[in-house]
Amino acid sequence: MQNILLATPSNITTIPEEEMNLHDIVQFFKDGKRWIIASTLICLLLGGTYAMLTPAKFEASANLEMAMVAGTPVEVPSILAEKLKLPLYYSSETFNACQVEKALPSPGQVLASQLKPVANKNAPIVSIRFKGLSPDAAQRCLTSVISDVSKNQGALSKPILDTKKSQLHTLERKLAEAEKLLALLPVKDMKFVFDDGKFSASALLLATLMTKDHEITELRNQINDKQLDLAEPQTKGTTLVTPIYAPSGPVEPNKALIVLSSAIAGILFGLMFLAGRKVFAS
Numbered sequence: 001m002q003n004i005l006l007a008t009p010s011n012i013t014t015i016p017e018e019e020m021n022l023h024d025i026v027q028f029f030k031d032g033k034r035w036i037i038a039s040t041l042i043c044l045l046l047g048g049t050y051a052m053l054t055p056a057k058f059e060a061s062a063n064l065e066m067a068m069v070a071g072t073p074v075e076v077p078s079i080l081a082e083k084l085k086l087p088l089y090y091s092s093e094t095f096n097a098c099q100v101e102k103a104l105p106s107p108g109q110v111l112a113s114q115l116k117p118v119a120n121k122n123a124p125i126v127s128i129r130f131k132g133l134s135p136d137a138a139q140r141c142l143t144s145v146i147s148d149v150s151k152n153q154g155a156l157s158k159p160i161l162d163t164k165k166s167q168l169h170t171l172e173r174k175l176a177e178a179e180k181l182l183a184l185l186p187v188k189d190m191k192f193v194f195d196d197g198k199f200s201a202s203a204l205l206l207a208t209l210m211t212k213d214h215e216i217t218e219l220r221n222q223i224n225d226k227q228l229d230l231a232e233p234q235t236k237g238t239t240l241v242t243p244i245y246a247p248s249g250p251v252e253p254n255k256a257l258i259v260l261s262s263a264i265a266g267i268l269f270g271l272m273f274l275a276g277r278k279v280f281a282s
Helices: 022-053 077-083 092-097 107-115 135-184 201-230 255-281
Strands: 058-065 125-132
Touching: 022 255, 058 135, 077 125, 077 135, 092 107, 092 135, 107 125, 125 135, 135 201
Parallel strands: none
Antiparallel strands: 058 125
């Protein structure tokens, strides 16, 4: 008697019509290697042409220290960083120096987007950078930008500085008057005479002398403090932390990266074309 195998739901197995194995993958690349090579060469040609025709750009960078009056920055670095993003912050001379006077949509917008200001969180310093067609061009642009910052911060410093100088002049005038009065007092002829329980004029003169002497000492101390506050480094304009850094090597275009990206793109395009071809053929 023959055994009959009945198909039941438990022993039915679904077998895919096609199963990709290592041999199929290798064969796939063999069949399409010409397409992959051709696509890669075309992308490399396009990428190499782009890298050769794109003008080289050189970057200059600078670190600005805020203008200060009496040891206090005239503005917060984060505020300056935001101001440098405003198109109307810059002068026409800066647009010419940065060669963006004809840039679209506007010279100010293009320059503000290229400077990329960054405020230092731990010090009153703002970093800026600019890419030009040569190291000198990039450096000239930053020099002009720094000049604009210096003018604007100078305008902020002026009223504060004028107030400090006025206070200093007032103290110097009071000191001169106190010293003049002290010189008129007859210190050598002072005699202490007590009559009817009252202090003599000499006692009053001594009290006046001691008061003026103390006042003069206090005025001199205040004047000295004011003079120190108004002298560098407590009071100064916008300065560079270090000289503008403008290396001689270009930063754009990155030819090695362009070639590598072109090769990868060529391989991917070739594979996509082969996959699409295989789908349509099936």
